[in-house]
Amino acid sequence: MSNASDIPFAKTTKYIGAALPRATAKRFLFGRGRYTDDIEVPRMLSAAFLRCPYAHARILAIDTTNARKFPGVHSILTGVDLARICRPWVGTLTHFAGMKSAPQLPLAMEKAVWSGHPIAIVIAETRAQAEDALEAIQVEFVELPAVVDALDGLNEHSALINEAAGDNLIYATQIEAGTIAQAFEDAEIVEADFIFGRHTAVTMEPRSILANFDPSTGRLDVHQSTQTPYQFQDVYARHFNLSEANVRVVAPDVGGSFGMKLHVYHEDMAVVGASIISGRPVKFTADRMESFASDIHARDHRVRARLAVSSEGILRGFDVDDVTGVGPFSTYPRTSVVEGNQVVRLIGAAYRVTDYRAALRVVAQNKNQMSQYRAVGHPVAFAVTEYLVDLAARKVGLDPFEIRRRNYLTQDMYPHTTATGYQIERLSLEICLEKLHEVMDYAAIVAEQERLRRTGVYRGIGIATYVEITNPSPAFYGVGGGHVSAQDGCILKVTQSGEIQCMISVTEQGQGTEAIIAQIVAEAVGTDIATVRVFTGDTDMTPAGGAAWACRGAGVGGETALQAGKKLKKRIVEVAGAILHCPAHHLTLVDGRIVDAQQHTRMTLRELAHLSYFRSDLLPAGRPAELTVAHHHGPSGFPFAFTNGIHGSLVEVDVETGIVKILKHWVVEDCGTVINPLLVEEQIRGGVVQGLGAALFEECRYSASGQLLNGSMADYLVPMACEMPDIEVYHVETPTRDTELGAKGCGEAGTAASSAAALNAVNNALSVFGASITQIPMTPERILRAIGAVG
Amino acid sequence: MLTTALLVTVMVNGESVQRFVEPRLSLADFLRRDLGLTGTHLGCEMGACGACLVSLNGSAVHSCLMLAVQADGLSVDTIEGLAESGFISDLQTAFHERNAMQCGFCTSGMLIAARECLAHGGVPSREEIRDALSGNYCRCTGYQSIVDAIETVAIARAEKEVGGPV
Known part of the structure; x- marks a missing residue:
């Protein structure tokens, strides 16, 4: 249901639902952001890494003798040095039964398994001096045959990346629901083979870490560009055998993350180890080439899929095979199989399909590691689904909107369990579909498309539905043994002058977490938002929690803040009641004033704080004013809060050059209660552009021998302002009833289906040529090949 | 390789600063490391991303593509200076x-x-x-x-x- 009565706040609140700018973002406009690389501490050393130039090589010997003599060099460490103090990590989780992955150490030992694998770390007075010394390190390699293509890796005679495993198959799973054979019998069948290229996050701020170990106390202080500081507190403590209470991880300003900065990287572990061994602060900031060679990559799927449809356009069943190449091992601690798992479980989720079969194979290869990046699996699942749905529509002679109307889950079907087992509380698919139809002015753009086609201008219109996993419970990682928190904690304290400080475990990477938390706290406490200051990203300061992943900041962090705020309000009113000799239930807090049932101001929060802190002698005996509260909240009820929405894309394909121009993009999204529409819309727009980049430009290209060919910002194409369209965003609100706030996530919705919409739009444009394309990115060359303009 | 530090004088955000710098030091690193003006960012170090733009004698330039010694005698405005000036x-x-x-x-x-x-x-x-x-x-x-x-x-x-x- 999506009517106002279901929205607990929107009509009655001052701050929740308000399009407020982010107060704390002002520092960026003055050059006063503070990113990890901006931080310098006394006696700090800089690190640089020697990396394996081959995709797969045995390391026979490493000689650092000459390099150690270089000016400014403090020390050079190799694999054996760090293996002495670091426990290996293994990227498996028990709920992915049978998965296997090679144990990892900070630096390669006998073997390097991708081009870029760190082999030695030089720490020196400056980064430039460390880099100078790299050139004098001598390594004796024996190059080994490389597994580059994931399908080749499955061959019986393929080289083995992890010899102990016996093959290159990291994980395989099958899903079967209903009777797939029956669904395909006597049905119209559409099918396609898809290729999804590798791309990567390209955060504007590269990965950066400053580790500072104090051997006198055993204290480790790490500043790191990450979205999950508590996870790293746990990792560093466990793998370096330190007291966790003595490990502090701070995420200062983070220049973009998008899922990429929550994985464990060899360099980060090596820097922490180097600081422990040297007793000096050590900093490492990746240069852009290192980012391309070591930041996790995303996607890399080959999908073969079939869809059965009745002649009336009723979808009957999906049959899917996904092979994904994830690099040499599975990423720690969240694994590299979540993406594939979500691909094979999300396909068809928006539709009334009960017959379903899918198989997933996750394969090791000698490329950089692949793991979770914004919208994990969703873009692949919805490109496959929505392409096939469009194909089915064409086969049975239906309009793309009409076939979706006939097959979507509808309001009478909730709660709903999908064929693959996902439990869905409530979606608004049909409402979003009709809204998109209206805001695109569909009839008009179709008419314009037909008119222009007669003049040799080829436009395409594409739509793509998504459902998105948000507010994840421990079902994601915790149940498989992963040390990944799905709950959050919040401390609120009233300052001596009656302002509020909020320390919360969700983190900020620019999406506006701190802003929405301030809005929620001000609302819940009943005070002026200008007096609320939110602190995040410091494991010494806030309770432990999940931080930022899988779209949980608003839904899980927001509910934590809401309940903490209500708790504090109750506490304040109790103290006020004791001071004023008035029953607490007759009092409330409005804009920082304690008011009675007649709305008369009895005292201000400032006065209450003053009394509580400076004249505690005036309070009733034995009743100190405890103006600090803590609250924790973890998702309960549905394992995930599924959101939904739909994208529309209007493109023009130049059939001479193969270049696609995106003219316009629309999104109708439903993330439940919207806390700040300004921020939701910008999350959607930014996400859309990352998906359009994947659709048209972005690809990590490898040579046949496993060399990354385009590891620079000049060669890897990031969408630019001049290539991107204006994006219209509309909201439908279906709050989750699992929380009082009702918010779900929105950060990945833009990326989840924009590439699918673009794919459908380009194919719509190409349909007049009887051509189609099922590979992204849809480069000009691939488009020209698709229409037969080049061989 | 010329490694002896050279003395440069640069007008930075309206104030004259003098430092000895290595010839290979980029203007961006000079601003960030030697002067603590960390509002200038390094995103690609090859002039593609624009995060390091500063105003040099009034024109936007990539501070990652320029050496500090090349700025000798010139006037550089960084985000800090532009912001604080009110311009x-x-x-x-x-x-x-x-x-x-x-x-x-x-x-x-x-x-x-x-x-x-x-x-x-x-x-x-x-x-x-x-x-x-x-x-x-x-x-x-x-x-x-x-x-x-x-x-x-x-x-x-x-x-x-x-x-x-x-």
Whole structure:
């Protein structure tokens, strides 16, 4: 249901639902952001890494003798040095039964398994001096045959990346629901083979870490560009055998993350180890080439899929095979199989399909590691689904909107369990579909498309539905043994002058977490938002929690803040009641004033704080004013809060050059209660552009021998302002009833289906040529090949 | 390789600074490391992303592509100087109100590019603003909010210029 009565706040609140700018973002406009690389501490050393130039090589010997003599060099460490103090990590989780992955150490030992694998770390007075010394390190390699293509890796005679495993198959799973054979019998069948290229996050701020170990106390202080500081507190403590209470991880300003900065990287572990061994602060900031060679990559799927449809356009069943190449091992601690798992479980989720079969194979290869990046699996699942749905529509002679109307889950079907087992509380698919139809002015753009086609201008219109996993419970990682928190904690304290400080475990990477938390706290406490200051990203300061992943900041962090705020309000009113000799239930807090049932101001929060802190002698005996509260909240009820929405894309394909121009993009999204529409819309727009980049430009290209060919910002194409369209965003609100706030996530919705919409739009444009394309990115060359303009 | 440190004198944000620098030190590293002006960011170190833009004698340049010694005798304004001088306060306000930044890493360069885009007066079209930003990557916003903010300032400045509509 999506009517106002279901929205607990929107009509009655001052701050929740308000399009407020982010107060704390002002520092960026003055050059006063503070990113990890901006931080310098006394006696700090800089690190640089020697990396394996081959995709797969045995390391026979490493000689650092000459390099150690270089000016400014403090020390050079190799694999054996760090293996002495670091426990290996293994990227498996028990709920992915049978998965296997090679144990990892900070630096390669006998073997390097991708081009870029760190082999030695030089720490020196400056980064430039460390880099100078790299050139004098001598390594004796024996190059080994490389597994580059994931399908080749499955061959019986393929080289083995992890010899102990016996093959290159990291994980395989099958899903079967209903009777797939029956669904395909006597049905119209559409099918396609898809290729999804590798791309990567390209955060504007590269990965950066400053580790500072104090051997006198055993204290480790790490500043790191990450979205999950508590996870790293746990990792560093466990793998370096330190007291966790003595490990502090701070995420200062983070220049973009998008899922990429929550994985464990060899360099980060090596820097922490180097600081422990040297007793000096050590900093490492990746240069852009290192980012391309070591930041996790995303996607890399080959999908073969079939869809059965009745002649009336009723979808009957999906049959899917996904092979994904994830690099040499599975990423720690969240694994590299979540993406594939979500691909094979999300396909068809928006539709009334009960017959379903899918198989997933996750394969090791000698490329950089692949793991979770914004919208994990969703873009692949919805490109496959929505392409096939469009194909089915064409086969049975239906309009793309009409076939979706006939097959979507509808309001009478909730709660709903999908064929693959996902439990869905409530979606608004049909409402979003009709809204998109209206805001695109569909009839008009179709008419314009037909008119222009007669003049040799080829436009395409594409739509793509998504459902998105948000507010994840421990079902994601915790149940498989992963040390990944799905709950959050919040401390609120009233300052001596009656302002509020909020320390919360969700983190900020620019999406506006701190802003929405301030809005929620001000609302819940009943005070002026200008007096609320939110602190995040410091494991010494806030309770432990999940931080930022899988779209949980608003839904899980927001509910934590809401309940903490209500708790504090109750506490304040109790103290006020004791001071004023008035029953607490007759009092409330409005804009920082304690008011009675007649709305008369009895005292201000400032006065209450003053009394509580400076004249505690005036309070009733034995009743100190405890103006600090803590609250924790973890998702309960549905394992995930599924959101939904739909994208529309209007493109023009130049059939001479193969270049696609995106003219316009629309999104109708439903993330439940919207806390700040300004921020939701910008999350959607930014996400859309990352998906359009994947659709048209972005690809990590490898040579046949496993060399990354385009590891620079000049060669890897990031969408630019001049290539991107204006994006219209509309909201439908279906709050989750699992929380009082009702918010779900929105950060990945833009990326989840924009590439699918673009794919459908380009194919719509190409349909007049009887051509189609099922590979992204849809480069000009691939488009020209698709229409037969080049061989 | 010439490694002896050289003395440079650069006017930085209106103040003359003198330092001995290695010949290979980039202007960006000089500003960030030697002067603590960390508002200038390094995103690619090859002149592609625009995060390191500074104003050199009034023109936007990539401080990652220039050596500190090349700035000897010249005048450099960084985001810190431009912001504190008040010259770009209308752009800052528009960026803030429109939420034309998320992680903030590209923002210094964006403001410097925006300032240059509007330096010659007039109201550029959205297309022209997008073209002017084509050397500035932003990975968070999708650009639209940045274009909106710059357009808002262009219109406001033009109206102020002609004492235009109230």
